[in-house]
Amino acid sequence: MRRFTYILFALMLVFLSACANKEDNNKSKESEQTKEQSVDVEKGLFNVEITLPASMFEGQDINKVIADVEKEGIKVTKNEDGSLTYKMSKAKHKEMMKEMKGNIIDVVNETKQNKEDYKSIKDITYNDSFTEFTMVVDKATYENSMDGFAAFGLGMAGMMYQLYNGVKSEDTKVTIKLKDQATQKQFDQIVYPDDLNNEKSE
Template identity: 50%
Template sequence: MKSGKLLFLLVLSIMLVACSSKDEENKNSDNVDVNKGMVNVEVTLPASFFEDTDMVKLKKEAKEDGVKEVIVNDDGSVTYKMSKSKHKEMLKEMGDTIDTSIKEIEADEDFPSIKKIEHNKSFTEYTIKMDQELYENSSMDGFAFFNLAYQSLYYQLFNGVN
């Protein structure tokens, strides 16, 4: 369950940064960097994710969650070094969260036109089965996909996809 908390904090941090505006010179320092080695995976998150964060507590919680090493870099960014299996577990949890969101969208009476949502294994392609007439007469059904799109983008980020 602790890995769920870490995952939630990481995704929440990314969402907050993604919604904030940055000037052009800071854009390069706000990238998530994923390096997949033979045994370990390193995920580096920008300093802007950690404003007002207790780094001692962050390191402790990450280690308790199975992260091998947490490095606070000179520029304020933080690198998480974890086993490939831990990284895979983190991605699985993100995928499970996406699947839960899909089930909620399909069951939500506020989006009556959405009947079924399917995706590929890497969350890069979706097939959405809808009632066209209900969709055309709805002003909100299209909004159901924004959260799903954000979650899929973050899955890609943490998987090292540009």
């Protein structure tokens, strides 16, 4: 199960990053593409179904992907549009979410400890649903660095966790608060995906 969760985690981060960086001047077309490429999670009484868009598997051997997932005891259906639907028990889904949560916590801890790449970051805290993160930083160092990429990573991870937990794609939201270590005051805030959409429209 751990290998399956790691694969989902990696696929989703790449997928969300690609969606965030994609530009399309035709808004209606972009909206339709976003709908077709969204992750859909349905929670039934006994089972959970997760449908992943075909775009997440581009360049991969789809038969191998299916075989690897089914080794975990998860039923896979290949849909006409190329998407895959994973059907698992509620217990299996709960286990998956627990492991995914552990993966995100590992990312947070690695980011805090990586002083070579993230010199300004002193601490990172988060809520249980990963809808909010607080980055405690040395403000001057942060503003003269590329440490904002850490916030992007946290935003993508939080959105991913919410999606797999059944939150509709249009309702996913992650707030990153930036606090100055010296004053303990918040000096900025980033909201995903809102701020990404604003950047694209500018």
